Amino acid sequence: MRHKLTNRCDSAFVAACEVFGGDICVTQSARTARVLIWLALCLLMLAGCGVNPQPTPQNAATPPGEGHVLVIGDISDEAAETINGTQPIADYLAERLVAFGIVRAEVKIAPDLDTMVRWMADGTVDLYFDSPYPALVISQETGAVPILRRWKYGVSEYHSLFFARVDAGLSSLEDLRGHLIAFEEPFSTSGYMLPLSYLVEHGLAASVQNAPGAAVNPNEVGYVFSTADNTTIQWVVSRRVMAGVVDNITYERFIPEETRAELVVLAETESVPRQMVLVRSGMDADLQQAIKEELLAMDKNEAGQTALDVFLTTKFDVFPEGADVALARMRTLYELVQGQ
Numbered sequence: 001m002r003h004k005l006t007n008r009c010d011s012a013f014v015a016a017c018e019v020f021g022g023d024i025c026v027t028q029s030a031r032t033a034r035v036l037i038w039l040a041l042c043l044l045m046l047a048g049c050g051v052n053p054q055p056t057p058q059n060a061a062t063p064p065g066e067g068h069v070l071v072i073g074d075i076s077d078e079a080a081e082t083i084n085g086t087q088p089i090a091d092y093l094a095e096r097l098v099a100f101g102i103v104r105a106e107v108k109i110a111p112d113l114d115t116m117v118r119w120m121a122d123g124t125v126d127l128y129f130d131s132p133y134p135a136l137v138i139s140q141e142t143g144a145v146p147i148l149r150r151w152k153y154g155v156s157e158y159h160s161l162f163f164a165r166v167d168a169g170l171s172s173l174e175d176l177r178g179h180l181i182a183f184e185e186p187f188s189t190s191g192y193m194l195p196l197s198y199l200v201e202h203g204l205a206a207s208v209q210n211a212p213g214a215a216v217n218p219n220e221v222g223y224v225f226s227t228a229d230n231t232t233i234q235w236v237v238s239r240r241v242m243a244g245v246v247d248n249i250t251y252e253r254f255i256p257e258e259t260r261a262e263l264v265v266l267a268e269t270e271s272v273p274r275q276m277v278l279v280r281s282g283m284d285a286d287l288q289q290a291i292k293e294e295l296l297a298m299d300k301n302e303a304g305q306t307a308l309d310v311f312l313t314t315k316f317d318v319f320p321e322g323a324d325v326a327l328a329r330m331r332t333l334y335e336l337v338q339g340q
Contacts, residue, residue, distance in 0.1 A: 067103035070094050073125035075116050075134070079109040088307040089298075093127075096294050100287045113187055117141045120280050127291065128278040131189035135276045136334045143281030146327055147292050150275035151314035153249075158274050160194040161251050162266040164243040165236060173202060173267050178218040179242035180209060182232040185225050190247035191232070194269040196223070197336040206340065212240040229254075236263070272330060277316065 072090045076082040090105035108125055110116040113134055119125040121142040128138065129150050138144050149156060162181070164170045184191025199206045205220045212235060216222030224241065226232040232244040233255060243266060251260070277295065279288050298304030299315035308315065319326040 067101040070097065070102050070105040070127070071125050072105065072107050072127045072129075073110060073116055073119055074107065074129070075110045075113060077111070082109055083107045085310055085312065088310045089313075092298070092304060092307040093291065093294055097287070097290060100284070100290060113137060120144050120278070123280055123282065126280050126283065128280075129275050130278070131275050132272045132330050133189040133193035133334065133337075134187045135278055136330060137187065138278060140331075140334070144278040145281065145283075145288070146276045146278055146323065147288070148277040148295055148316045149273045149319060150277055150316055152275045153312055154314045155249055155274045156317070157271040158190060158247045158249055159271040160190045160198070160245050160269040161248055162195065162198075162243055162245055162268075163236065163251065163263050164266055165239065166262055166264050168239075168242055168264075170243065170264070170266060173199070173204060173221075176221045176243060176266070177204070178216050178220070180212060180214060180216055180222040180224055182212075182226045182235045182241045182244040183223045184229060184232060184245070185227055189272065191229065191245060193333055193337050194272065195245040196340060197333040198267065198269045200336045200340065233259075272333075273319065273326070 070090065070093060072086055074082050074086060086107045087105075090107055094102050094105035108119065110119060116125065116128065116134075117138055120128060120138050128135070128144070129152075130138075135146060139146060162173065162176075170176065181195075183195060186192055196206060199221055205217075207217065207220045207222050209216065209222045209224045212224055214222060214224065226235055226244075229246045229250045232246055235241045236244040237259065248268070251265075255263075279291060295316040296318075298308055
């Protein structure tokens with residue numbers, strides 16, 4: 001077989017053949033040894049002499065590991081389920097952002113809000129989706145930028161409802177003075193930021209308590225955290241607290257009609273986006289704009305719609321009243337809560 005060699009190796013190969021392959025008179029044992037040496041040297045030269053490497057074309061794809069990995073963050077105690085639901089949208093974006101050096105995408109799960117704040121601050125996470133209150137906490141702490149609304153579960157915006165049992169004899173928020181109400185948790189938008197800021201704006205002092213049976217100052221509205229909407233509902237129905245707060249979607253869709261007939265709505269807060277999209281501070285402006293455009297277009301093509309379905313999202317859109325107006329009002333509510 002004739003091997004194709006580079007010019008650099010040709011002369012060495014020929015010289016070796018001339019030295020060890022000549023028809024000179026030698027003994028049989030010497031001839032055998034010389035043939036073996038000749039074959040070994042030829043094989044070594046063939047192994048070391050390959051085709052000269054060619055330069056990489058300017059338009060070649062960036063090898064994996066040499067570009068940026070797009071990271072979407074989330075906070076969850078069910079990491080596997082959350083990753084399964086979010087990875088399709090991460091992959092969708094990565095495939096469309098190759099021109100920006102994105103080589104792949106991954107989902108990173110934080111155990112709590114403090115960890116997510118740290119990851120967004122140091123650039124570990126590029127993109128984050130959440131309801132306004134935790135999103136604003138992250139934005140205030142890290143400079144992350146809200147860019148779009150997310151229609152989670154087909155809902156563009158929602159609000160909170162204060163409710164009580166009909167037989168509790170309450171007809172307004174004023175009647176809650178000296179009583180205890182149930183909120184969800186300290187970083188909930190509908191179960192903390194909206195109701196607490198609503199109380200403050202309506203001139204009602206509020207104080208956090210440790211348990212449903214706690215005594216409350218007659219001039220204050222006490223609140224206790226239930227940690228879950230269904231627990232809030234149970235506490236109200238079983239009279240462990242005088243009133244509770246859940247979002248309007250939960251109240252209308254998940255409380256049975258016969259149970260709602262026994263309840264009265266005392267007040268409703270204003271509506272805010274169901275969820276917001278945050279991009280980390282310092283992200284390249286062109287990449288940020290590209291992410292925004294790709295998210296806005298997802299519901300208009302089959303691949304995007306498939307990823308949205310898995311992500312339990314109808315679509316992404318801009319803030320109807322304008323980002324500046326929407327964010328200014330939400331930051332006002334955030335500051336009211338932070339001041340408590």
